[in-house]
Amino acid sequence: MSVASEAPPPDWPVPPDGGWEADDLDRLPNLPPHTQLIDAGLVFPCPQSIFHERATSFFGRQLSVAATQGLDVRCRFTVDVDRQNRLEPDVLVLQEEALTSPDQTRVPATAVVLAVEVVSPDSASRDRETKPLKSARVGIPHYWRVENEKGLAVVHAFELEPATGAYTSVGIFRERMKLSAPFPMDLDLTAIKARRGGE
Template identity: 65%
Template structure:
């Protein structure tokens, strides 16, 4: 019995000379969902963990319920930093006037007040080193990094220091997070799924 030809190898996009640009994300066919552009290179998303999914959904919901009317909270949406960088924070808080159409695919970095990254195993270096530098360079005032420590969410909070143009740490939060900027929030971080609750439900 003829088994037929072997399956075709996956075909990855071949970058043009000089690398990809931010506009290419909207024009390249068949890109995986949540593809980012970092330093002219395409970065593909990996499958989410339960922790990552719960952190993103909970933070989005909590921030949206607390945000003043002139701000919007959007999950997993790309922002334009420059021609060669169009990252996708897990959660962004933007000025409401940046939402121009339900069909738009990105926000200008100048409209972003807060970028949040939920760290996964493959994104540690990007979220701790690469992206904060780019967000600071784009003058995004606030950056939060969320990490999973033994099934519990820990949030590292940073604010842009105008004299240096770099982020400075303004707090590390476990269990409860209470901050006043970019607007007042009081979050129960224990509501983000823990390994103990996950194990108990299996």
């Protein structure tokens, strides 16, 4: 007979009937930072690769420089999509007027101009399928998906097509990304490359 004590069960939050709501992310104790809400379910963050961190930092810096007056850039800040979805893009460009308080934890989707997602193995289906569908549905005009191809960044850029309410591709960019919308920019994507290969 084993005398080893059993480990206590993990203290996971128990969802209410109908699932979690956007406001719950501000109320639930001990949630990991950067927890998202997707379809009323909590999505916990996973450890990020060097590539992911470099790409997020790169776009945060470059978009901050390129953004026109009246726009602000935030990294890993949550967006209210609807009552059951509160997404957190890796980088977002938003209307500056939506930032109203230093204690603010989220912005409405109507204020977002561009959402950038850097794909990780654990987030691939969300970044390629779930998030673009939800972002298009609430009218976010621009969505970029950044993929890691052998340590090099490839950006799939999409723009909302008003007649269909869906995203349409405006280009796949390697090495250099030159666009005029949502504002003029010319980005050297090779700067994201890891110094010692791979992730």
